[in-house]
Amino acid sequence: MPSEYRLLIHNSFQYQIDEFLEKQQPSWDCVVKQLRKIIDSPEQLPMQNLPPQLSGKVFHVHVPGYHIPSRKGFRLIYIVLIHQKIVLPVYLSLVIKSQFNYDEVPWQEYAHEIYEDLHNANMEKFTEMTLISK
Amino acid sequence: MKERQMISNKCAISSNTFRSIYLIVVIGGFKNGVFGLKRLQKITYLSEVDSPIKPYTFKRHFYGQYSEELANTNNQLIQLNYVSHNLLLGSQCSVYSISKTIDISYYRDILKKIDPELVERISETIDEFGYLSEEKLIELCYSLPSFKGKNSGDVVLESVIPDKVEITGLNLQQCEELELAFSAPFINSMLQIVEGMENTTIDFNKVNKVAIRI
Numbered sequence: 276m277p278s279e280y281r282l283l284i285h286n287s288f289q290y291q292i293d294e295f296l297e298k299q300q301p302s303w304d305c306v307v308k309q310l311r312k313i314i315d316s317p318e319q320l321p322m323q324n325l326p327p328q329l330s331g332k333v334f335h336v337h338v339p340g341y342h343i344p345s346r347k348g349f350r351l352i353y354i355v356l357i358h359q360k361i362v363l364p365v366y367l368s369l370v371i372k373s374q375f376n377y378d379e380v381p382w383q384e385y386a387h388e389i390y391e392d393l394h395n396a397n398m399e400k401f402t403e404m405t406l407i408s409k
Numbered sequence: 410m411k412e413r414q415m416i417s418n419k420c421a422i423s424s425n426t427f428r429s430i431y432l433i434v435v436i437g438g439f440k441n442g443v444f445g446l447k448r449l450q451k452i453t454y455l456s457e458v459d460s461p462i463k464p465y466t467f468k469r470h471f472y473g474q475y476s477e478e479l480a481n482t483n484n485q486l487i488q489l490n491y492v493s494h495n496l497l498l499g500s501q502c503s504v505y506s507i508s509k510t511i512d513i514s515y516y517r518d519i520l521k522k523i524d525p526e527l528v529e530r531i532s533e534t535i536d537e538f539g540y541l542s543e544e545k546l547i548e549l550c551y552s553l554p555s556f557k558g559k560n561s562g563d564v565v566l567e568s569v570i571p572d573k574v575e576i577t578g579l580n581l582q583q584c585e586e587l588e589l590a591f592s593a594p595f596i597n598s599m600l601q602i603v604e605g606m607e608n609t610t611i612d613f614n615k616v617n618k619v620a621i622r623i
Contacts, residue, residue: 283611284619307623323583324590326490326600327510333599335585350585354599356606363606365599372581377588377595386598393605398615405620 278314280360282404285392287385289402291367298369302340302349306367309338309351311406317355317362332356340371347371363389420584421573427523428464428482428570429491429591430516434528436492437513438535442506444497445543446480447472449505451550453479456534457566458555462524466568469559473550474566489596519587522578 284292296303312319313336322333338349352366365385368375392400422430435453436443443449450467454474457463465476483505486492491511495504507513520527538546550556556565576584589595 281613283616304623307621311623322589323586324515326596327508328490329596329599329603330510332603335582337582354602354606356603359606359611361606361611363602365602377585377592380595382592382594382598386601390601390605393609396609396612398612399617401611402617402619403613405618407620407622409622 280314280317280355280362282310282314282406283361283363284402284404285363285389286400287388288364288367291369294369295367299340299349301342302338305339305341306349306351307406309336310364310404312336313351313353313364314362314406317353318357322352337372338367343371347373350375365389418580419575419577420579420581421575422584422587424464424570424572424574425482426588426591427574428478429486430519430587431464431527431531432479432482432486433491433507433511433513433516434520435531435535436486436505437507437511437516438531439506439539442495442504443539444504445502446483446505447543448539448546449483450475450479451546452534452539454550454566455538456531458553460524460527460530461569462527463566463569465566466564467566469556469561469563469565471561473547474556478568485591485593489591489593519576519579522576523574 292306295306313334317334318331320334320336321331322329322335325333333352333354335350335352338351339345340348348371350366350368350372351364353362353364355362366380366382388400391397432453435456436449443452451473453465453476454467457465457467465479467474467476467479469475483492487494487505490508493506493508495506496502497504517528520531538549541549559565579587
């Protein structure tokens with residue numbers, strides 16, 4: 276049964292996917308599986324302790340990697356817009372969880388790019404990703 | 410197995426995140442908010458004096474012990490909507506209080522996990538000095554021996570806190586959430602994206618399409 280949520284990928288996340296494929300290719304299937312789970316049931320694991328305006332809108336999931344200890348793995352952060360039924364992934368770690376530092380993530384750059392493209396209706400900077408079971 | 414459980418129930422937060430949590434617990438310890446930034450500065454200072462963990466460095470200032478870090482952290486908490494800042498009716502006094510959506514008990518528990526005496530020390534300080542008049546509070550802080558011999562700008566109390574503060578009883582994910590919850594770049598970025606998404610109608614006819622087989 277198709278998900279009622281649509282998976283929207285902005286170019287800033289597509290760059291992260293491309294980089295992930297370059298560096299962590301064997302684990303890509305794990306990312307896709309998690310994306311599938313997310314659009315089937317996006318409201319799992321909301322981030323706690325966020326300011327009220329973000330409550331229930333920002334989520335994160337653990338992405339197990341290929342041949343990586345189960346407690347390690349990657350991190351995927353995404354935004355869910357419940358009324359619009361849209362899932363927008365924002366961040367995918369390129370290295371396993373113990374090896375990256377959130378302070379080094381260019382959050383503001385991602386946000387600025389997404390915001391500008393939304394504001395200027397640059398819809399060609401977005402891709403709807405459909406995941407089809409084989 | 411036991412060892413694995415122990416590892417997964419121990420993580421660390423940055424010193425900046427710890428400072429934010431400490432200040433939330435101080436502000437949240439006041440019954441009706443903190444009346445004035447000077448009071449917040451002095452009470453935080455007094456809570457640190459006899460504590461082995463000292464989140465903020467204080468210098469001698471015209472109005473007594475003052476921490477630039479504390480002022481910055483407070484501003485950030487206001488900006489992130491964890492702390493609200495209102496002017497007391499009919500006066501110029503600012504009142505700082507914890508936003509209604511914040512579960513203060515969660516942050517108290519975190520401090521207890523770091524050092525069981527931290528929360529008690531903060532509560533005792535607030536009970537003893539938090540409701541004194543501002544003049545009396547400043548007078549008290551001026552009278553402390555550690556303050557008397559210092560010149561303006563001298564360090565009165567040096568921060569003692571590791572770069573990473575270990576917490577037993579929280580897992581890696583909970584620590585990550587805390588770290589991100591107090592990261593202004595992360596929060597501001599998420600707010601900007603959410604605002605952009607909520608104010609835009611996405612025309613799916615105009616976006617690219619890709620299908621992936623799994």
